[in-house]
Amino acid sequence: MKLTQISKTKAFGGWHYQYSHQANTTQCTMRFAIYLPPQADEKCKVPVVYWLSGLTCTDENFMQKSGALKMAAELGVAIVAPDTSPRGEGVPDDENADYDFGLGAGFYVNATQPPWQKNYQMYDYVLTELPALVEQHFPLTDKRAIAGHSMGGHGALVLALRNPEKFVSVSAFSPICNPVNAPWGKKAFSNYLGENSEDWLQYDASYLMRNAKQAIPALVHQGSDDNFLAEQLMPAALVNAAESSCYPLHFAQEDGYDHSYYFIASFIEQHLSFHKQHLQLP
């Protein structure tokens, strides 16, 4: 698997890179970003936090706006940030180019419906293809945590809940907790997965947490002044599911914060500290 370097930038003593590669899962050229802390070199592998971004984002938003790189450099943990959908010539988009479906809105599912099913295989891309690729090319251990924001918070929770052997811990900011009951989720899932809503449940964090057989530690932060809180995010469904299955979820509602990266930046160090414990960092 061949990588093409797009950018290389020093940050906090480590290096931020962007790469593109031809992906088998999504059958298009995918771009991702990786931050390698100063501790990472040929002799020293470091663990990794995968970050899944929200609607309209690319690999760039978290790296530029979260303020996470400073603590990643201190802790000695890598960050990998994929794009939020397949892109490029021939990849279909929402017919109205809406922000909440199609390009920039892959929802971390494997689409089954035409015309989406050829490229929109973000679940497999993030779960399997991307980790194999970065672990082949960079000094990374197989200790992985996963985190995300909004649509990416949904993605992180779903990937972790379905694959607890693959990740040591999961965290999310403002996740779409119950997409099968939310307008964003209904629009995406009916198009990507078809009209049978039974097929959607495998991508619903609240359903998965309620039925979890094996658990990894989970942390969720939600701002109380988030415009999308009641209609789209529905954290009460996740909290109820965790109570029902005794899932180790720590849920924190933060007074006055909204859905923006200022919220993420304000609490990202709490998330990295949380993952640090489970990644067994010193």
Next chain:
Amino acid sequence: MKLTQISKTKAFGGWHYQYSHQANTTQCTMRFAIYLPPQADEKCKVPVVYWLSGLTCTDENFMQKSGALKMAAELGVAIVAPDTSPRGEGVPDDENADYDFGLGAGFYVNATQPPWQKNYQMYDYVLTELPALVEQHFPLTDKRAIAGHSMGGHGALVLALRNPEKFVSVSAFSPICNPVNAPWGKKAFSNYLGENSEDWLQYDASYLMRNAKQAIPALVHQGSDDNFLAEQLMPAALVNAAESSCYPLHFAQEDGYDHSYYFIASFIEQHLSFHKQHLQLP
């Protein structure tokens, strides 16, 4: 003077705001951002760091990408970030809409030449109108530091060197140190100020530092892998000027860093710590 609130976002326990207002100096609607740390309230005024951004930026780049808000909240210092030029209907732009002149490229000068002289009065806007406005509307002391990046580093140095009574300290990342000898500066100054290069010297940090009668502490960081280093930035001219006039400049070249916000983020806490001393923060 009336302010219109555009956004209000909680960050690190304080508040990030964007406002617009009708400016007398630039005769157009100007937007700026202000971060008020949690310590600021009606009973407690806080000092302020003005941040001047570089080419193509607005009030948003520094607030979103620098990672400065965390330490500003810890220190109890406000940050004010103006736009980089006048904007809006009737404000002239470069005939080719080039990134390095016109909109997004006001160079912090008072233009004297048509058609620029009506709106492109960014020197007076940043020096006088904006501080009066924010000190009227927000709980700010009259202790001010000033900092900036690239074109904004040039602006910060020029404003501080010409007005040492107005600022307690100045810092810059990758500033345009000697614009009278650099392509960006020559293009901007010949258009804004006319062809007589004697008129440009009042906006040249190296000339001003060489001839400074009164000094405030200055800190400059420059990345060694900055694409613009030799042709546009010319820090050696500033270092030579400081040696010539015994100006209290601390210049730090940082190996491997480029011109991006990843460089700023990597060292912004050193700049805020530097200003903290001179703002007499605890």
